Amino acid sequence: MFVPHTDAEREEMLKAIGVERIEDLFTDVPEDYRFPYLGLPGGLTEMEIMAELQEIAAANSSTREMACFLGAGAYNHYIPAAVDAIIRRGEFLTAYTPYQPEVSQGTLQAIFEYQSMIAALTGMEVSNASHYDGATAAAEAVVMAYHHFRGKRGKVVLSPGVHPQYRAVIRTYMQGYAGFQIAGDHEPGCDPLSGPETLLPMIDANTSLVLVQYPDFFGRLYDYTALAQAAHEAGALLAVAVNPLSLGLLKPPGEFGADIVVGEGQSLGIPLSFGGPYLGLFATRKEYVRRLAGRLVGETVDNAGRRAYVLTLTAREQHIRREKATSNICTNQGLIALTATVYMSLLGKHGLRQVAELCYHKAHYAAEKINAIPGFSVCMDRPFFHEFVVCCPMPASRLNDRLIDHGIIGGYDLQQDYPALENRMLIAVTEMNTRDEIDHLAEALSEVSHA
Amino acid sequence: MPEPTIYELSVEGRMGVRFPEPDVPRAPLPDGLVREHFHFPQVSEVDVVRHFTHLSTLNYGIDSGMYPLGSCTMKYNPKVNEEAARLPGFAFVHPLQPIDTVQGSLLLMYQLQEMLKEIGGFEGVSLQPAAGAHGELTGVLIIRAYHCSRGDTRRTRIIIPDSAHGTNPATSAMAGFEVVNVRTDSRGNVDLEALRALCDDRLAGLMLTNPNTLGLFDQNILDVVDAVHEAGGLVYGDGANMNALLGIARPGDLGIDVMHFNLHKTFSTPHGGGGPGSGPVGVSGALVDFLPGPIVKIVEEGGEDLPPLYGLVMPEHSIGRVKSFFGHFGMMVRAFTYIAMNGAEGLRSVAEHAVLNANYLLARIKDVYHLPYPRTCMHEFVVEGQWKDAPDVHALDISKRLMDYNFHPPTNYFPLIVHEALMIEPTETENKETLDRFADALLKIAQEAHEDPSLLKSAPHHTPVGRVDEVKAARDLVLCCWTPDQA
Numbered sequence: 058m059f060v061p062h063t064d065a066e067r068e069e070m071l072k073a074i075g076v077e078r079i080e081d082l083f084t085d086v087p088e089d090y091r092f093p094y095l096g097l098p099g100g101l102t103e104m105e106i107m108a109e110l111q112e113i114a115a116a117n118s119s120t121r122e123m124a125c126f127l128g129a130g131a132y133n134h135y136i137p138a139a140v141d142a143i144i145r146r147g148e149f150l151t152a153y154t155p156y157q158p159e160v161s162q163g164t165l166q167a168i169f170e171y172q173s174m175i176a177a178l179t180g181m182e183v184s185n186a187s188h189y190d191g192a193t194a195a196a197e198a199v200v201m202a203y204h205h206f207r208g209k210r211g212k213v214v215l216s217p218g219v220h221p222q223y224r225a226v227i228r229t230y231m232q233g234y235a236g237f238q239i240a241g242d243h244e245p246g247c248d249p250l251s252g253p254e255t256l257l258p259m260i261d262a263n264t265s266l267v268l269v270q271y272p273d274f275f276g277r278l279y280d281y282t283a284l285a286q287a288a289h290e291a292g293a294l295l296a297v298a299v300n301p302l303s304l305g306l307l308k309p310p311g312e313f314g315a316d317i318v319v320g321e322g323q324s325l326g327i328p329l330s331f332g333g334p335y336l337g338l339f340a341t342r343k344e345y346v347r348r349l350a351g352r353l354v355g356e357t358v359d360n361a362g363r364r365a366y367v368l369t370l371t372a373r374e375q376h377i378r379r380e381k382a383t384s385n386i387c388t389n390q391g392l393i394a395l396t397a398t399v400y401m402s403l404l405g406k407h408g409l410r411q412v413a414e415l416c417y418h419k420a421h422y423a424a425e426k427i428n429a430i431p432g433f434s435v436c437m438d439r440p441f442f443h444e445f446v447v448c449c450p451m452p453a454s455r456l457n458d459r460l461i462d463h464g465i466i467g468g469y470d471l472q473q474d475y476p477a478l479e480n481r482m483l484i485a486v487t488e489m490n491t492r493d494e495i496d497h498l499a500e501a502l503s504e505v506s507h508a
Numbered sequence: 509m510p511e512p513t514i515y516e517l518s519v520e521g522r523m524g525v526r527f528p529e530p531d532v533p534r535a536p537l538p539d540g541l542v543r544e545h546f547h548f549p550q551v552s553e554v555d556v557v558r559h560f561t562h563l564s565t566l567n568y569g570i571d572s573g574m575y576p577l578g579s580c581t582m583k584y585n586p587k588v589n590e591e592a593a594r595l596p597g598f599a600f601v602h603p604l605q606p607i608d609t610v611q612g613s614l615l616l617m618y619q620l621q622e623m624l625k626e627i628g629g630f631e632g633v634s635l636q637p638a639a640g641a642h643g644e645l646t647g648v649l650i651i652r653a654y655h656c657s658r659g660d661t662r663r664t665r666i667i668i669p670d671s672a673h674g675t676n677p678a679t680s681a682m683a684g685f686e687v688v689n690v691r692t693d694s695r696g697n698v699d700l701e702a703l704r705a706l707c708d709d710r711l712a713g714l715m716l717t718n719p720n721t722l723g724l725f726d727q728n729i730l731d732v733v734d735a736v737h738e739a740g741g742l743v744y745g746d747g748a749n750m751n752a753l754l755g756i757a758r759p760g761d762l763g764i765d766v767m768h769f770n771l772h773k774t775f776s777t778p779h780g781g782g783g784p785g786s787g788p789v790g791v792s793g794a795l796v797d798f799l800p801g802p803i804v805k806i807v808e809e810g811g812e813d814l815p816p817l818y819g820l821v822m823p824e825h826s827i828g829r830v831k832s833f834f835g836h837f838g839m840m841v842r843a844f845t846y847i848a849m850n851g852a853e854g855l856r857s858v859a860e861h862a863v864l865n866a867n868y869l870l871a872r873i874k875d876v877y878h879l880p881y882p883r884t885c886m887h888e889f890v891v892e893g894q895w896k897d898a899p900d901v902h903a904l905d906i907s908k909r910l911m912d913y914n915f916h917p918p919t920n921y922f923p924l925i926v927h928e929a930l931m932i933e934p935t936e937t938e939n940k941e942t943l944d945r946f947a948d949a950l951l952k953i954a955q956e957a958h959e960d961p962s963l964l965k966s967a968p969h970h971t972p973v974g975r976v977d978e979v980k981a982a983r984d985l986v987l988c989c990w991t992p993d994q995a
Contacts, residue, residue: 058849059584059776060861061939070868070940079860082867082884083756085725090761092856096626100851103588110845114597116612121600129604130832137525139557141594147571148564151585153916154782159971160911163567164781167560170514173989177547183987186782189638192832200682222832229800229828230645233652233684278541308543321832330593331613332603332833333638334784346985352782357981359973360966364510369981375641375678376922380687385678388639388772392780402514402556403524406548411527414537421535440538457606466605492531 058100120329120466124494126423128444128485129274129469130191130220131332132324134302134412135489136400140326143399144392154352154388158367159359164391165366168354171398178304178401179318180311181340186352187390188337191298191321192226195219195268197339197350197384198296198317199227202266203234204383205294205348210265211236214256217249218273219298220321221474227268240264249475250275250446252439253284264293266317271297271310275483276420276444277437278307285314301325301338301397303442305409306417317341326400327393336393347373350384412488416443419495420486426499427484432506436481444485446471446478450506453482459505465498511562515989518549524556547990566972567781568916574942578888578919578931579673579721581751581773583862586849589776589842598841603833607819613837614818618804620788620844624769627847627855628747629760630790632823634799636835640748643768643787644679644715649827650766650791650798651713651742652683657798657825663712663741669698671722671923676715676746685712692925696724696881698732707739716764717746721923721931722881723866723888725752733763742766742795750774751935752863752887755856759790766791771836775843786839797824802834861936862887865943869934872947876954880926888933890926901957901964903928908975909956911968913949 062070067079076082083091101109125133144150148163155161155168168186175184188194199213211234215224224242231237240259241247248255253269260267267288272278281297288295296317297310302324310318322336323329341349347370355369375382404412420443428435432450449456453470460467468484475481486495551559569575575582593599597612607614621633637643648666655663666680667688677687688706693699698716714736719725726732736743745759745767751774753759759767771777771786779785791799800823807819820834850858863886870879870889877891893903907917907930919931934943956963968974 095852151569160568163563355981375674380677391782422532
């Protein structure tokens with residue numbers, strides 16, 4: 058399909074190599090296993106595959122057809138047209154990791170600008186070039202803290218308000234680490250909705266890292282200054298997982314005293330795309346830069362003294378340090394980091410604040426409307442950003458099934474991850490939800506719960 | 509002219525996008541939690557578009573020309589892939605929607621799982637890993653879980669050939685294993701005697717790239733696999749070089765127990781200047797219950813007019829999640845498109861022509877560039893980038909000079925076992941004229957190296973910047989457009 062050779066060229070090339078047939082090039086492959094039958098359908102033309110894909114895609118219901126109130130770590134936002142126009146340019150799209158700086162200044166400068174904006178947004182000094190997603194960035198923070206204390210502090214204090222999937226990925230990553238233990242999110246009788254103050258007594262001399270989320274998984278906002286102080290007094294580090302869009306409005310974790318900020322960057326202009334590819338954010342203080350995993354771009358000059366950019370501190374990385382590297386990460390999320398860079402540039406200081414405020418005001422309007430429905434109540438005693446917990450008169454999943462018929466994708470059923478949170482739904486509201494949609498949701502909730 | 513940074517372009521009060529005014533009452537903002545300082549760019553839409561368009565012109569991609577970067581499989585990325593992933597039914601679907609509203613996504617993932625099983629000869633596939641190295645971590649954790657499930661906890665070592673990618677040892681260490689190296693023999697295969705001496709009851713597994721990073725298919729592959737299996741270990745296959753094996757051999761048939769695929773190498777999804785990749789993992793029957801999840805399964809068989817119902821299922825002894833949601837779905841759509849367009853015959857043709865192109869290029873240059881392991885290569889080969897009679901010229905100089913001929917350089921200084929390595933992978937999508945031009949450039953550069961080495965030492969001459977000062981970058985450590993006093 059994408060092989061350009063003509064028969065005549067093939068013959069000429071085989072002759073130059075000195076073999077008769079292409080098959081002669083594969084004699085090192087054990088004969089019994091050579092050229093296996095592959096049970097795959099016959100190849101399709103572009104026209105045929107696009108028709109087939111359109112049919113497959115049509116079997117999904119998209120947020121373009123439905124009103125979406127589902128978040129829980131992935132959010133439906135408006136993406137300005139200029140974002141896709143830039144990231145589709147072949148010079149960005151089809152380049153490799155910028156190992157050869159002389160022909161990669163475009164990618165390198167874009168990553169440098171990404172690092173700068175993420176540092177500004179989070180209130181940190183250094184950002185890497187990206188991680189796979191919020192969950193893996195959180196896991197790398199745990200790995201980094203473990204190595205920072207040379208494995209001598211085996212405990213991580215994990216808030217139950219950290220995304221359940223991030224906590225699951227941390228457990229997966231750490232299963233081979235001797236003496237590693239997690240406190241905080243699974244204690245018997247632990248109230249999933251408890252605040253950061255319940256973590257304080259768990260922080261001790263064996264703690265390497267305290268990890269919280271901001272806004273937390275339930276949408277709530279806490280000032281983590283006291284928690285940072287407690288962590289630092291015990292000699293531990295504080296990591297905060299963020300939704301970067303909210304930081305257009307909110308005080309950044311750097312001001313709380315966070316040592317590491319991780320997060321899911323999907324809200325920065327990246328389509329929902331059924332869960333990926335997204336963008337892992339990882340920022341920290343300069344003193345920890347040599348423990349940082351992943352790529353870093355630094356400013357320098359070329360041989361004529363012109364400003365130029367290059368991958369730097371590569372001695373941390375797997376292709377140099379092999380088994381002593383800070384992480385095995387190689388390919389990360391280059392193009393998605395570029396997407397976020399273009400999005401952040403377009404919105405800028407004022408646009409990001411404006412969109413964050415829209416989310417905030419609309420979510421508070423929705424919370425008030427839903428709280429007024431008989432049988433429903435918003436169970437939030439804290440300030441929240443654009444997501445909130447609703448106590449429902451029946452299981453959230455049952456409500457959601459019925460909301461579909463009203464053209465609504467309902468909120469997240471919290472009982473899936475927190476058995477104690479029966480009949481609780483996590484509702485997300487963004488700038489994409491109009492007042493009419495919110496009113497329609499409130500009416501539909503009232504109707505389906507009484508049906 | 510260097511392009512200013514986005515911060516340098518910023519003017520107070522400028523905006524690139526405006527959003528509607530709120531159509532709801534404004535709620536009071538949270539006390540003490542609103543940010544006061546925000547050092548962020550303020551630019552218009554046209555500023556942004558011109559800035560990034562200019563930056564793009566400083567880059568070289570596959571769309572610009574041949575990109576023979578060894579071990580990276582820089583083949584042409586079909587444009588239809590981009591259309592496919594942007595279909596609204598794929599691009600605008602939330603991963604946590606009710607299962608019956610995402611049957612299209614699940615069907616595509618199920619079919620891709622089946623395709624990869626068939627291509628690799630595996631019994632199960634998880635699409636969750638985000639990239640090759642992430643697939644490696646997944647695979648090694650599966651090996652660990654398998655041994656632990658049998659109460660076999662003494663197996664603490666992973667053997668890795670000295671030709672391996674750096675990700676292999678880094679992965680093993682990250683999963684808590686001790687790394688033991690095994691050498692390469694004079695033919696470019698794993699040294700069987702050395703391997704056998706290392707195979708004991710401490711062995712958890714071997715991480716093997718085949719074809720290896722010399723571009724050579726291990727001639728003793730069946731003996732290598734047997735030696736590891738006899739000692740009770742498992743064999744991890746690094747699928748980075750799978751482009752050479754499509755329809756040629758199935759790793760699962762050769763006894764590989766677990767392997768990652770690189771959708772962004774073998775199956776044409778774009779590299780994007782460093783990702784996103786996608787690194788699905790395939791496993792043998794004994795390991796399917798350990799796969800990370802959830803994975804897609806048919807949860808209700810279909811009837812005559814009724815399609816089956818697809819669902820997300822966690823394997824019984826799963827190592828757990830390795831990522832949020834289900835992996836890089838957008839990359840899965842692209843790879844599915846590519847595999848469906850090729851079919852079985854097309855895929856075999858891909859591998860055949862990747863190998864044909866590499867051997868043709870090798871035939872054209874091997875009298876001038878020393879080939880340390882003189883054998884028929886697979887999809888790539890490694891030559892030495894230095895000559896005894898031109899000792900000042902290094903592989904790096906040759907790489908930089910190639911830029912002046914408008915080619916992307918090959919991988920240099922890897923694998924570590926070849927002196928001044930130049931690792932060249934042309935891929936199947938380059939035509940004969942391009943290969944000839946590339947070979948001509950390499951031959952011309954060899955001549956220049958002997959006649960006028962300064963031409964190479966000072967190269968490149970025609971790129972947006974000249975050689976950059978890497979030492980200064982690491983010493984001064986400027987990682988940000990602004991300094992703290994500006995914030």
